[in-house]
Amino acid sequence: MAQIAFSNLRKSYGKTEVIHGVDTHINDGELIVIVGPSGCGKSTLLRMVAGLETVTSGEIRIDGRVVNDLEPRERDIAMVFQNYALYPHMSVFDNMAYGLKIAKVPQAEIRERVAVAAKMLELEPFLERKPRQLSGGQRQRVAMGRAIVRKPAVFLFDEPLSNLDAKLRVQMRVEIKTLQRRLGVTSLYVTHDQVEAMTLADRIIVMNGGVAEQIGTPLAVYEKPATTFVGGFIGSPPMNFLSVERLQGSGLAASFGEAAPTLAKTVGVRPEHLSFCGEGQAAWSGELVIVEALGAETLAHVRLDDGEVIIVRLDGGRTAPVGESRVHVTCEADKLHFFGTDEKRID
Amino acid sequence: MQKRVVFNNRLLPYALLAPQILVTAVFFFWPAGQAIYQSAFIPDPFGLKSQFVGFGNFEFLFSDPYYLASFQTTAVFSAAVTLLSMGAALWLAVMADRIIKGSGAYRTLLIWPYAVAPAIAGVLWLFMFNPNVGLVAWYLNAIGYDWNHVLNDGEAMGLVVVASAWRQISYNFLFFLAGLQAIPRSVIEAAAIDGASFWKRFWTIVFPLLSPTTFFLLVVNIVYAFFETFGVIHTITGGGPQQATTILVYKVYADGFVGQDLGSSAAQSVVLLVVVGLLTVVQFRYVERKVHY
Numbered sequence: 001m002a003q004i005a006f007s008n009l010r011k012s013y014g015k016t017e018v019i020h021g022v023d024t025h026i027n028d029g030e031l032i033v034i035v036g037p038s039g040c041g042k043s044t045l046l047r048m049v050a051g052l053e054t055v056t057s058g059e060i061r062i063d064g065r066v067v068n069d070l071e072p073r074e075r076d077i078a079m080v081f082q083n084y085a086l087y088p089h090m091s092v093f094d095n096m097a098y099g100l101k102i103a104k105v106p107q108a109e110i111r112e113r114v115a116v117a118a119k120m121l122e123l124e125p126f127l128e129r130k131p132r133q134l135s136g137g138q139r140q141r142v143a144m145g146r147a148i149v150r151k152p153a154v155f156l157f158d159e160p161l162s163n164l165d166a167k168l169r170v171q172m173r174v175e176i177k178t179l180q181r182r183l184g185v186t187s188l189y190v191t192h193d194q195v196e197a198m199t200l201a202d203r204i205i206v207m208n209g210g211v212a213e214q215i216g217t218p219l220a221v222y223e224k225p226a227t228t229f230v231g232g233f234i235g236s237p238p239m240n241f242l243s244v245e246r247l248q249g250s251g252l253a254a255s256f257g258e259a260a261p262t263l264a265k266t267v268g269v270r271p272e273h274l275s276f277c278g279e280g281q282a283a284w285s286g287e288l289v290i291v292e293a294l295g296a297e298t299l300a301h302v303r304l305d306d307g308e309v310i311i312v313r314l315d316g317g318r319t320a321p322v323g324e325s326r327v328h329v330t331c332e333a334d335k336l337h338f339f340g341t342d343e344k345r346i347d
Numbered sequence: 348m349q350k351r352v353v354f355n356n357r358l359l360p361y362a363l364l365a366p367q368i369l370v371t372a373v374f375f376f377w378p379a380g381q382a383i384y385q386s387a388f389i390p391d392p393f394g395l396k397s398q399f400v401g402f403g404n405f406e407f408l409f410s411d412p413y414y415l416a417s418f419q420t421t422a423v424f425s426a427a428v429t430l431l432s433m434g435a436a437l438w439l440a441v442m443a444d445r446i447i448k449g450s451g452a453y454r455t456l457l458i459w460p461y462a463v464a465p466a467i468a469g470v471l472w473l474f475m476f477n478p479n480v481g482l483v484a485w486y487l488n489a490i491g492y493d494w495n496h497v498l499n500d501g502e503a504m505g506l507v508v509v510a511s512a513w514r515q516i517s518y519n520f521l522f523f524l525a526g527l528q529a530i531p532r533s534v535i536e537a538a539a540i541d542g543a544s545f546w547k548r549f550w551t552i553v554f555p556l557l558s559p560t561t562f563f564l565l566v567v568n569i570v571y572a573f574f575e576t577f578g579v580i581h582t583i584t585g586g587g588p589q590q591a592t593t594i595l596v597y598k599v600y601a602d603g604f605v606g607q608d609l610g611s612s613a614a615q616s617v618v619l620l621v622v623v624g625l626l627t628v629v630q631f632r633y634v635e636r637k638v639h640y
Binding site: 050051052071072073077078079081082083085086087088089098099102103146150 | 531533534536537538539540541542543544547551552555556558
């Protein structure tokens with residue numbers, strides 16, 4: 001159990017700075033998901049917490065103690081790697097017991113702690129097997145078991161589910177969440193999958209280009225994205241972005257007038273807040289390009305008159321106006337998000 | 348899809364195999380057959396005719412204290428060469444693996460000695476340690492150590508071991524380095540997070556994962572020490588002093604080509620063949636079991 005704090009945390013490789021000052025405070029028992037596209041610095045940030053990468057400047061504190069210059073083993077952390085990083089020459093039992101043996105925990109206690117973790121993770125039948133004799137999901141569990149038995153202050157997860165198939169990923173996601181709740185250990189979880197981020201996190205850190213663009217609860221991030229990047233990254237299908245001029249020229253500018261701050265350059269609107277309407281109420285008009293019926297929802301792609309394509313999400317079963325290639329789209333004024341020229345949100 | 352290649356012409360596969368079979372036959376089977384054949388004969392002192400003696404040569408060999416001593420010399424020599432060359436190579440590889448800047452230069456330099464022919468390597472070491480003109484011998488003398496491998500058994504053995512191992516270090520280094528780099532980084536990192544220090548990680552994770560490489564090198568190095576060190580021994584000590592560095596393969600040469608006792612030499616070749624065969628079988632049967640692939 002621990003709190004973690006980053007203050008103005010930076011990382012450079014030579015002259016290239018890859019993390020440009022991250023500040024945040026993580027509470028005891030929180031599950032924080034760091035999400036972002038490849039190369040945004042999220043794994044580097046995690047590895048800095050683990051002690052596998054050096055800190056260029058700024059501070060990482062775990063429970064108030066600055067850990068910048070501590071060896072990984074002195075930080076009281078456990079990490080689950082993307083490729084599991086199991087010791088291939090050791091049995092499942094030995095994999096889980098390795099850290100305890102090094103910490104010189106008595107034999108009896110090692111056996112007990114491994115047994116408890118194995119029971120929790122349903123690994124009991126496999127304790128004598130080698131990692132290569134296990135399936136992907138089982139290996140994943142062993143990797144988690146190895147983290148659990150040490151009872152660390154912090155869990156670090158580096159894209160732990162990305163090597164699993166889609167079905168297993170959903171199942172393991174739930175297991176990780178349940179386990180984390182049960183153990184109440186402060187956790188940092190890195191992923192590029194925004195669905196994983198939304199479902200797992202107590203709070204999300206959205207990273208882009210080495211900067212933490214937004215830190216907040218999943219719903220806060222979803223409902224009030226701080227930047228256009230966050231709006232586009234979180235949510236599937238992503239938020240639609242249009243220029244404010246188009247809104248003003250839509251003929252319905254009057255009804256949006258109050259909501260449209262004068263400084264705004266871009267307006268963002270989520271696909272589920274758009275709906276088809278008659279020509280009279282139309283905010284935008286365009287041509288229906290394609291309709292994707294996914295069962296629970298239907299996605300209509302509309303090419304607006306000036307060529308931009310927006311996505312309208314409809315409830316499942318409902319299809320977009322068929323036969324009518326010309327469609328009109330509207331939205332409630334309070335569902336619009338405005339962003340300035342610096343891509344930042346304007347309220 | 349067929350996994351095996353099928354030839355329409357029945358002769359083509361044989362034709363394709365012929366060069367290799369021919370080489371093996373001429374350079375291995377024929378000499379080996381000759382050795383077995385000749386080991387049953389004793390030629391007269393002038394080499395004009397030879398007399399069939401059955402296992403006589405072998406009986407004589409195994410009652411010859413010099414030959415039995417040569418067995419012991421070979422055991423000591425090959426164990427020392429293998430241990431020294433593998434130990435040093437592993438240490439260098441572990442160090443080179445940690446270096447980030449300029450690792451290419453280190454690697455190239457460490458691989459160089461392998462390009463030196465055995466006889467030349469031998470002469471290099473001989474010049475350094477020659478009791479009369481050798482630089483190292485001179486310095487040793489200066490600090491009060493009277494180095495003379497021409498007279499001292501232990502020093503002679505030490506010198507041929509070092510010279511033989513030196514060359515093989517490069518070869519072992521290459522394999523160890525490749526082996527080290529094949530170990531996933533995250534496994535080492537996981538061990539670091541699990542609390543293992545560098546040496547603890549080395550002995551509990553890295554070394555076990557290197558075991559296939561180590562086993563392969565063990566076999567190769569023992570064979571090297573048995574056969575390919577002839578050049579080094581021949582140039583440095585010529586098997587002396589008092590046969591102190593006469594390993595089995597050197598004795599085959601010394602008795603056969605210098606001593607002109609071809610029957611005994613042939614019998615020694617056969618013994619050597621059997622010994623190496625046994626060693627390899629033992630290695631694969633017993634050592635390989637402890638290897639984690």
